[in-house]
Amino acid sequence: MRRVGLIGCGGIVQRTHALGYQALQDLAQVVALADISEANRARAGAQLGVPEAQRYRDYRDLLARAPIDTVVIATPHALHAEHAIAAAEAGKAIISEKPMAVTLEEADAILAAVERHHVFYATIHNFLFTSAIQGAAALLHEGALGTPILGHGEMLGNKPSETTTMERDWRASRAMGGGALIDSSYHELYTVERLMGSPVRCVQARLATLKFPIDADDTAVLLLEHANGQLSTVTAAWHSRAPAHRGRWVWINGTQGAVRVVYNDEAPLAQSSGAASRWEPVAPHTLPGVEEPIAGDSTGHAAFLRAALQALEHGHPPPVSGVQARHNLAIIEAARQASLERRAIEVED
Numbered sequence: 536m537r538r539v540g541l542i543g544c545g546g547i548v549q550r551t552h553a554l555g556y557q558a559l560q561d562l563a564q565v566v567a568l569a570d571i572s573e574a575n576r577a578r579a580g581a582q583l584g585v586p587e588a589q590r591y592r593d594y595r596d597l598l599a600r601a602p603i604d605t606v607v608i609a610t611p612h613a614l615h616a617e618h619a620i621a622a623a624e625a626g627k628a629i630i631s632e633k634p635m636a637v638t639l640e641e642a643d644a645i646l647a648a649v650e651r652h653h654v655f656y657a658t659i660h661n662f663l664f665t666s667a668i669q670g671a672a673a674l675l676h677e678g679a680l681g682t683p684i685l686g687h688g689e690m691l692g693n694k695p696s697e698t699t700t701m702e703r704d705w706r707a708s709r710a711m712g713g714g715a716l717i718d719s720s721y722h723e724l725y726t727v728e729r730l731m732g733s734p735v736r737c738v739q740a741r742l743a744t745l746k747f748p749i750d751a752d753d754t755a756v757l758l759l760e761h762a763n764g765q766l767s768t769v770t771a772a773w774h775s776r777a778p779a780h781r782g783r784w785v786w787i788n789g790t791q792g793a794v795r796v797v798y799n800d801e802a803p804l805a806q807s808s809g810a811a812s813r814w815e816p817v818a819p820h821t822l823p824g825v826e827e828p829i830a831g832d833s834t835g836h837a838a839f840l841r842a843a844l845q846a847l848e849h850g851h852p853p854p855v856s857g858v859q860a861r862h863n864l865a866i867i868e869a870a871r872q873a874s875l876e877r878r879a880i881e882v883e884d
Contacts, residue, residue, distance in 0.1 A: 612712025684788060687786045
């Protein structure tokens with residue numbers, strides 16, 4: 536059993552990670568946590584049964600004193616590199632929230648530390664572990680929908696103006712690694728790329744701040760060219776959800792049909808094959824390779840934690856490696872440069 540220490544235990548931990556720890560007690564136990572917020576330490580500590588003596592304000596005290604072998608990082612984006620490198624130097628296995636870092640230089644420093652200290656490192660790409668996306672991958676793998684040729688991923692939110700300020704939410708701050716591109720589009724990028732079955736090699740993009748008084752982008756529109764010539768688009772906006780829109784969806788069109796995932800829908804997975812003019816719902820668990828979901832795990836966080844902890848238990852590679860996470864960050868870096876220079880940018884890998 537892995538003895539887990541949390542670095543950062545705010546909303547993402549309390550709302551989604553905690554479900555995984557509570558469901559996976561045969562694989563891991565959270566025995567310590569660190570957060571600069573006393574309120575977060577108290578809430579997460581009570582939620583996960585961490586004794587007060589193992590609730591630290593400074594993550595360095597946790598790494599030095601807590602009886603742990605694995606660290607889960609869930610702090611603001613701009614702190615991920617510092618925390619991951621320190622955990623690697625302490626010899627701890629690492630599971631990090633996305634993105635692994637906010638620059639490619641930081642990502643390379645993490646990879647170097649992980650290699651130097653021979654520790655396990657995984658980045659949480661949680662939507663790949665939802666039943667609906669696993670089901671979509673299974674349908675595309677079957678080949679009945681033909682070869683994927685065009686894809687789209689979209690996140691439309693309608694954040695309240697009073698909370699979308701740099702003072703109230705670090706995700707609205709460029710210095711903390713915030714913005715619609717890296718915080719929201721991040722998920723659609725890795726999901727569309729996985730389902731299209733070919734890595735993104737070239738990016739055109741426009742980033743903008745259209746509504747909120749912040750110094751980070753609240754809107755991102757990307758056109759992606761894949762290595763085999765396929766095309767896809769990704770859109771994120773923090774201000775534009777339409778009535779009845781579920782907020783987040785992915786669609787992949789093949790030469791003989793299409794597959795669609797609408798998160799939070801009653802039937803999130805659907806396909807349209809041949810000349811069919813409507814979507815037909817598909818139960819993901821009827822498809823080969825789709826894992827049994829953890830009850831209540833709508834975002835895939837708990838399923839990702841299960842996969843990472845099982846990989847640690849059996850000495851297998853991580854479910855999403857640092858190299859894979861760096862590639863997703865390279866797409867984001869290319870999008871930023873493409874928007875700034877108003878031209879297509881090759882992805883650095």
